[in-house]
Amino acid sequence: MGNYRININAIMSKQIKNILLVFLLFIGVSETFAQNGVDSQGKKHGPWKVTIQGVKAFEGNFNHGLKEGSFKTYYPGSGKLQNSNNFKSDKMNGIQKAFAENGNLLWESTYANGVKIGKEIKYHINGKKKAELNYNNSGELIGNAVVYDEQGNKLDQQITVGSSNKTISKK
Numbered sequence: 001m002g003n004y005r006i007n008i009n010a011i012m013s014k015q016i017k018n019i020l021l022v023f024l025l026f027i028g029v030s031e032t033f034a035q036n037g038v039d040s041q042g043k044k045h046g047p048w049k050v051t052i053q054g055v056k057a058f059e060g061n062f063n064h065g066l067k068e069g070s071f072k073t074y075y076p077g078s079g080k081l082q083n084s085n086n087f088k089s090d091k092m093n094g095i096q097k098a099f100a101e102n103g104n105l106l107w108e109s110t111y112a113n114g115v116k117i118g119k120e121i122k123y124h125i126n127g128k129k130k131a132e133l134n135y136n137n138s139g140e141l142i143g144n145a146v147v148y149d150e151q152g153n154k155l156d157q158q159i160t161v162g163s164s165n166k167t168i169s170k171k
Contacts, residue, residue: 035047035048035049036049036050039065041064043062044062044065045062045063045065046061046062047059048060048062055074055077056074057073057074057076058071058072058073058074059072066087068087068088068089068090069086069087070085071084071085071086071087072084073085075101080099080103081099081103082098083099084096084097088113091113092114093111093113093114094110095110096108096109096110102125104123104126106122106123106125107120107121107122107123108121112137115137115138115139116135117136117137118134119132119133119134119135121133126150128150128151129148131145131148132144132145132146
């Protein structure tokens with residue numbers, strides 16, 4: 001009979017690695033199902049996170065198929081925050097924000113029950129203010145709209161009266 005050397009440490013190490021790999025795979029799959037759940041009718045329900053090619057695409061909560069609470073979308077490829085929205089029964093509600101891929105805020109507005117209300121501020125990609133707009137509780141553009149150039153200098157002021165879309169420009 002020949003002499004055979006058996007390295008018990010190498011065998012045990014390989015078995016432990018395999019067990020650990022199976023365990024981690026099981027935890028990862030369980031977490032995905034726990035996050036991206038559906039109700040008995042097959043509608044999205046609970047927290048959802050979606051990644052595409054390992055990059056976060058969106059995350060948010062659903063209540064029986066309807067968006068509920070915080071919802072964020074991310075730029076493809078970089079995974080940087082693109083939009084931060086709030087929903088109540090699938091309608092935008094509260095402060096909504098959009099960001100450039102460089103991280104600068106592009107706009108910020110407020111919604112109530114899916115209708116844009118109050119002041120909306122838009123920004124140039126360089127972060128300087130671009131425009132200030134005002135909306136009434138019906139979502140109609142009203143009052144003064146102030147516009148700025150890319151350096152933040154005030155350019156024009158417009159007065160828009162309700163839904164008549166009557167605009168008067170002043171310099």
